[in-house]
Amino acid sequence: MLDILSEELDRNYKALQGKGDPAPYYLAYAVSEVDAAAVTASQGALLSSSARRSRTIDVTIRVGNPKVDNYHSVRGEMAQFTAGVPLALDDSPDAIKRTLWRETDRCYRLAAERLITIKTSKEVKVAEKEQSDDFSDAPPLTARETPGAQDFERKDWEKRARKLSEALAGRPSILSSSVSAMGGREVKYFVASNGARLMHGRPTSRVMLSAQAKSDDGMDVATFDSFDANNAKNLPKEGKLKDAVEKLGKDVEALRVAQVVEPYVGPAILSGRAAGVFFHEIFGHRIEGHRLKDESDGQTFAKSIGARVLPDFLSVIFDPTLKQSAGEDLNGWYQYDDEGVAARRVPVVEGGVLKTFLMSRTPIPNIPVSNGHGRRQPGNEVVARQSNLLVEASKTVSEKELREMLIAELKKQNKQYGYYFQEITGGFTNTSRRGIQAFKVIPLVVYRIHVDGREELVRGADIVGTPLASFAKIIAAGDKLEVFNGYCGAESGSVPVSAISPALLVSELEIQKKESSRERPPLLPAPAGSSTLSASPNDGGVN
C-alpha cells in the first residue's frame, strides 16, 4: 500500500510541479483503513449488528509557499479541500491510483482557485494583525508498524449484549435502554512529498450502556456508562459489566423520582471523571492552537503565555504517547498525528502558568512548529486537537478531606448544601467571538451534599458559566486519578480522546435547571408479559 501511494504521489507531484500554475510545494496522501464491528441490544433482543471495512483517502495539497498558501485563514473561514473519498479495499494499483489521480486533480483545482482568491483579498485588505506562516516544516518520518490485533468476536458479543441488556427488562420505569459493543482496528498510511512514509495505527473497543426514563412531570432522565480498551479482550469481564448495568438501572430509577434542582451558585465537588470532562470542554478547546489564527474566535488565552491561568497547584499535560493511566486503557493515544508528526508529551500548564498551545503544522504567533496534535476524522481538514488530557495536582487531599473541605466552605459561605457531580456525559463550549464566551456541561448523576453530611440524588442540573472565572475558583484536588474516555467532535470531526483528573473542589459553580420536556409519560402501561418466541424460520436467530 505504501508503495502504491508513494508511486502515485511522486508521479502527480512531479507533473504538477512541472506544469501546474500555481505549482504545489507540498502534497500528502493519508489513508485510513478501518475494520470495525458493532452490536446493540435492548431488553434481551438484538437491535443491530454490523461489520464494515473501509478505506478513505484524504489528499492535502499546498500551493503557493509556506508563508501564504491555499490554507490561509481568511476571516475565520475554514478551507476544505479533501472529501474523504472511498479507496479500493483490495491492494490493486489500477483502482487505487486512478482514485488518487482523480482526487489529486480535484483538490489541486480547488487549492489553486483559493490561492488566487486569497492573494486578491490580501492585496485589497490591510494586512491582518496576525502574520504567522501557513505551514511549518516537519522532519520526514519513516516507519512501518503493524498495529495490534483486535479480538472482537461479533457473534459472541451479540449473545453477550442480549444477555446484559436483559437485566434492564425487569425495571418497568425504564422506557428505553441499550447495551452496545464495538471493536475496530484502524491502520493509517501517510506519504508526503517531503519523503514521509508512515504506516501505523491501533485497535479500539468499547462497551456502552444507556438507560432513559421519564419523571412524572415529563422530564427525561438518562444514565450512561462506557468502558474502553484497545483490545476487546481487555474490556471488563462479564461480572463487572453486569454490575454496571445493574447500577445504571438503579441510578435511572432513583433519578426518575429524585428532587429537581433549583438554580444555584456555590461550592461543589467534581469527581475525577467529571473534572476531566470539565477540563476537556472548558480548558482544552481554548488552547487548540488554530483558534488563534481565527479572527472570529474569542481567543481566551491569546496573550496568556507565561501568565497564570489556573491555581498554582495545578498543571495540565497533553500526552498522546500514554497508553494507560490509573489501570485503564486510554482512548486518546497515537504514535503519529495526521500530519505525520510524532506524538509527544506537551506540558501546557505548569504550576498554573500557561506554557504553550496544542499545535498542528499550522503556526501561530510565537509558536512556529507542531507539537504533534494535528488530528482529524477522515474527510476533514486537520486542525489542532486534544489527545490524553492529564490534570496534575501538586498538593492533594483524600476524598474524605475533600468532602470536609466542601462542608467547611459551605459553612463559610453560609449555604445549606453544595453539590457533588459524579458523572458528566459531555457538553459544549462556544469559543467564537460571536455569542457569549460560555460553556455548558451536562451532568448525569448529581448529589446534593448537606452541611450535616447527608447526600441526596437530584436531577435536572446543568453546569454553566464563563471559563476564566471558573478556573480561578478551584481550591483543592483529590488524591485519586480517574479516567474518562470518549470521542470529541469539533471542526475536524470526531477523534478519540481521554481526560484524566483527580476530583476537584470548586468554591463557586453555577447550576442551571435543565430545560424540561413537556411531554407526559406514556398513556398506556407497558405491554405485559416477557415471553420470547422461538426462532421464526424467516429471519435472524433468536435464543
Place this chain on the structure above:
Amino acid sequence: MRRRSLILAGLAAAAAVVSAQKPEDDAILLAMREEMARAKTLRLQGVNDQLYYIEYGLDSLHSFDATASLGALIRVDENRARVPRVQVRVGSPEFDNSNYVYTDLFGAARAGGGVPLDDDLTVLRRYFWLATDRVFKGSVEAIARKRAALRNLTQQEKLNDFAAAKPTQLYQSTVKPEIKAEEWKKLARDLSSVMTAFPRVTGSSVDFEAGYGTSYFVNSEGSEYRYPDNLFYVRARASAQADNGMAVRDAAMVVARSLDKLPPESELRKAVEQMGRNVTALLDAPVGDDYSGPMLFEGIAAPQLFAHLLASNMGLTRQPVNEPGRNFPVPQSELEGRKGSRVLPEWMDVTDDPVREEWNGQQLQGTFPVDMDGVVPQPLKVVNAGTLENFLLTRLPVRGFEGSNGRARLPGNFGAKAAVFSNLFVTAKQTVPAADLKKKLIEMIGQRGKPFGILVRKLDFPASGSIDELQRQGMAAGQRGGSSRPAALPVLIYHVYPDGREELIRGVRFRGLNARSLRDIISAGAGEQALHYAGNGSPLPMMGQGGHVALHSVVAPAVLFEDLELEKRQEDWPKLPVVPPPALTSSVK
C-alpha cells in the same frame, strides 16, 4: 454521508405462496395486532379530536452490496434492519391531522427507531407501544395547529382527508435470505475488471446489490398483510472527459425481483463491455448543434421516454393546509386537470398492470399484491384511444377523485402515501414495421430539406450522474429559457443522413420536452421494448439513490415525432487534468 440500503415498497416474489391463512406464529404481526388492540383505547382528556385510525407498517431487510472498480472492491456492506412506520389519525375522515404542512413533523417523524432484529414479542410490542404513544400525542398537537391555521385561511376547496377502503388480508410466505458474499464480491470484481480494457474511460464502477425484504402491515380497520419484497441489482457506470472538457458517460442496469431472474454473468459482461465501447465512442463523437425537426426514439429509448414523461405524471398531489402567509408549493402533475383530454394519438393506449408477472419471457418488475394503504390493485386503463381516462390514486382524496385504486407504493408527505405506477404498457393499434420508421424519418427530412434527422437509442434514465451534475444541468437548461425541472439527457443519439448513414453525436440536450410533446407522435413501430428499473416517484430518478424505491417495468414501441428540439449544451466544462491518468497495469487486452 453514507449511502443506504434500499427500502423497497410494493413488490412480491413470483414464487411466493399466497395464503389467506392468518399466520399465528409471526412475532411481528402478533406484536402489531396486540399493540393495535391496546392503542385503540388511547384517549387524551380534554381533547375533542380523538383517534379514529391507526396503521403500523414495517419493512424487514437483509441486504448485501458490493461495489468494485477496475477489478478491486471499493465497498462491501451487509445490513440488517427493520424499518417501522406508525401513523395515527385523529379527528374524522372528513377532517384529521393529515394534509397539513407540519403533519409529519408532529406525527411520523416521532416514530423513532429501536425495532429489534430478533423476533422477541415483548421488545417488538414495546416499540409499537412507545411509538404509538408519541405519534398519537403528536397527531393531537398537529390537528390543533391545523385548526388554528385554518382560522385565518379560506380554503379554495373542501376535500375530505382520508378515503374509505375495504379491509384486506393477504399473507405470503417469506423468503429466507441467502447471502453469498464471496460469490457476489467476485462477481462485482470480475464485471468491473472488464473496464480495464478501456483505458480512456477514467471513472467506472460496478455495483451488485441483493436486498431481501419482507413487508408487514396492520391497520385498525382489519387490514393485514405480509409479503416478500426482494430486489437484486447490477449497476455499472462509466465516465470520461472529452478533449474539450465535456464529461461523457454511460450506464447499464439490470433489476430482478428474484436472484434466478438476473441474467447470467456472460450477459452482464457483455453489457459492461458495451458501456465501455459506448463511452469510448462518445469521446470521439462530434459535438451536435441546435436542431428542430423529426426525431425517432427506438430501442430502450422508447420505454425510457414514456417512463420519464408519462409515468411520473399519472399521480395527483394536493396542497397541504399551510400556516398563513407562507407559501409551500407542492409539485403538480403535468396532466392535472386533463382528464378527458387527448394526451397521445387516438391509436395509442396506456395500461398500468400490477397483476401481470411476465412479458415476452421477461419478469415484470412492477408487479405487487397489495399497496401501502392495504388496498389490492387491479389493472387500470390510464389512456384509452389517446384520451386520459384515469389517474393513479391512494386513499388521499384529491381534486375530482376520492377512493383508492391501490397505487400507494411509496411513502408520501403530510400523512399520505405517494401514488406510483407498476407495469406500464404503452400500445399502438397502428404500427409500421420497425425498419420502416427510419425510412419514414429520412422521407421527412427530405420533404423538409434538412441535411439530417435525429435518432435516439438511449437516454440517461434513471440518471447515472451525481446530484450535483443533475442540478448543474437543470440550471444550465434554465438559463437558456428552458424548463429547469430535471430532464433526461440523451446518451446514444445520432444524426441520420439521407443515405441512411448514422453518426453518433454528443453534447446536446432536449429543449421543451414534456408530457405534452407525446401528442405529437406520428408513428409507432411494431414490436415493443421493455425497461425495468427502480424509481422513487420523481420524473428523473437517480440510478444509485437510497431511501424508498419502487420497481417498475415500462413496455413501449419505437415512436417517431413530427417535431422535437435539441439544443447544444453550453455548460462551462472543467479543464483536462494537468497530470495524465496513471497507466493501467493489469489490462487484460
